[in-house]
Structure formats: C-alpha cells, structure tokens
Amino acid sequence: MCIWTVTKGAAAWSCIRLSILSVLLVLLLYPLPSTCHPIAPGVATRSAARLSRAANTSSDTVVGRHVRSYNHLQGDVRKRKLYSYQKFFLRIDKNGKVNGTKNKDDLYSVLEIKSVDVGIVAIKGLSSNFYLAISKKGELYGARDFGVDCRLTERIEENRYNTYASAEWRNKKKPMFVGLSANGKPMRGKKTRRKNTATHFLPIVV
Ligand SMILES: *[C@@H]1O[C@H](CO)[C@@H](O)[C@H](O)[C@H]1NC(C)=O
Numbered sequence: 001m002c003i004w005t006v007t008k009g010a011a012a013w014s015c016i017r018l019s020i021l022s023v024l025l026v027l028l029l030y031p032l033p034s035t036c037h038p039i040a041p042g043v044a045t046r047s048a049a050r051l052s053r054a055a056n057t058s059s060d061t062v063v064g065r066h067v068r069s070y071n072h073l074q075g076d077v078r079k080r081k082l083y084s085y086q087k088f089f090l091r092i093d094k095n096g097k098v099n100g101t102k103n104k105d106d107l108y109s110v111l112e113i114k115s116v117d118v119g120i121v122a123i124k125g126l127s128s129n130f131y132l133a134i135s136k137k138g139e140l141y142g143a144r145d146f147g148v149d150c151r152l153t154e155r156i157e158e159n160r161y162n163t164y165a166s167a168e169w170r171n172k173k174k175p176m177f178v179g180l181s182a183n184g185k186p187m188r189g190k191k192t193r194r195k196n197t198a199t200h201f202l203p204i205v206v
Pocket residue numbers: 052053056
C-alpha cells in the first residue's frame with residue numbers, strides 16, 4: 001500500500017495519506033450490507049484512533065473534504081457562516097426567526113455546525129442559541145431545543161456548494177431543503193429543490 005519513492009520523508013507522508021484514505025474507504029463501506037471484507041471491531045477502533053491522530057495534525061483546508069466527513073463521525077463542531085449562492089448570510093435571530101442578511105458583521109449569522117450522525121448535522125445560532133429547523137410542513141424556523149426537526153442532511157452538490165435537507169421530513173417523497181429566496185426570505189421546504197441555487201450554501205470559516 002505504501003510506495004517508497006523520492007525521499008524517505010515524502011514517502012512516509014504519502015504512506016500516511018494512503019492509510020487515511022484506505023481507512024476512510026473502510027469506514028464508508030463498512031455499514032453497507034454488501035461489504036465484501038468485513039473487519040473486526042478492534043481493527044476498526046485502532047484504525048480510527050490512528051486516523052484521528054493523523055487528522056489532528058492536519059488542517060481541514062490542507063486535507064480537504066474527506067477528512068471533514070471523517071470528522072462527522074467524531075461529533076466535530078465547526079464555527080461557520082452559511083453563505084448562500086445568492087449572497088446572503090443565513091441568520092437565526094434572538095426570536096428564532098430565520099432569514100438572510102447581506103451584512104457580514106451580523107452576529108446572528110455566526111453558526112455552530114455539529115455532526116450528530118454520519119452525514120447529519122445540527123446547526124445552531126451562536127448568539128441566539130436556536131437550532132435551524134424544518135417542520136413537518138416545511139417551515140424553516142429556529143427551535144429552542146434540539147429535536148427531529150433539527151436533524152439536517154448535509155450534502156456537497158456538484159457546484160461544491162452544500163445543501164441541507166430535513167433528515168426527518170419529506171414532501172411527497174421529495175427532500176425539503178433549507179433555502180433563502182432571492183430576497184433573503186426563508187423558503188418553504190415544499191418549494192425547494194436540490195438543483196435550485198436558493199438551497200446552496202458555502203460554509204465559511206469564521
Ligand atoms: C486532538 O487535539 C486536541 C487539542 O489539540 C486534543 O484535545 C485531542 O485529544 C486530540 N485528539 C487526538 C485523537 O489526538
């Protein structure tokens with residue numbers, strides 16, 4: 001698995017990177033029933049520990065999204081702003097109202113994105129302490145307490161923007177997304193589509 005080329009140091013590094021990638025692959029494949037090579041739990045734990053040590057020494061930006069999705073397994077917490085494709089910062093104000101702002105200094109747009117499950121995040125307004133939530137009817141709102149409405153499936157779309165869909169509720173079998181209209185108003189989940197840029201957000205490091 002390790003290719004010993006160039007200098008010793010470079011080779012060792014590519015070796016570490018290869019093992020990170022392979023562990024990631026194993027972690028991704030492991031839950032599938034069709035996995036051909038089941039691994040012992042002890043092996044998985046050791047690999048995960050090794051990976052987390054490796055991940056600790058490298059920054060998100062260097063290693064990229066793969067490690068970030070690994071971090072999801074760790075209950076990783078990220079302080080971010082969500083910047084929409086239509087150039088609004090998503091904000092959750094002190095009354096739990098959700099909308100967009102163009103003001104880059106708006107304190108209510110500072111969010112905490114936390115992994116609660118593989119691929120599922122909770123997004124909380126740091127100043128308001130409300131969780132971003134989508135109700136069964138598709139209403140976008142701030143929830144005082146964490147509940148099923150607050151479980152959001154985070155996905156990277158083809159244009160590299162992220163979408164956030166309710167992990168709980170669907171509308172006629174279609175996902176309902178967090179979306180801000182071209183005026184920065186919250187969108188009804190039933191009106192949202194994955195392909196619509198109103199649902200596309202870039203997480204920006206604060
Ligand atoms: C990663 O680093 C943090 C702080 O720098 C430390 O608290 C944590 O234990 C480290 N995790 C691992 C797996 O080394």
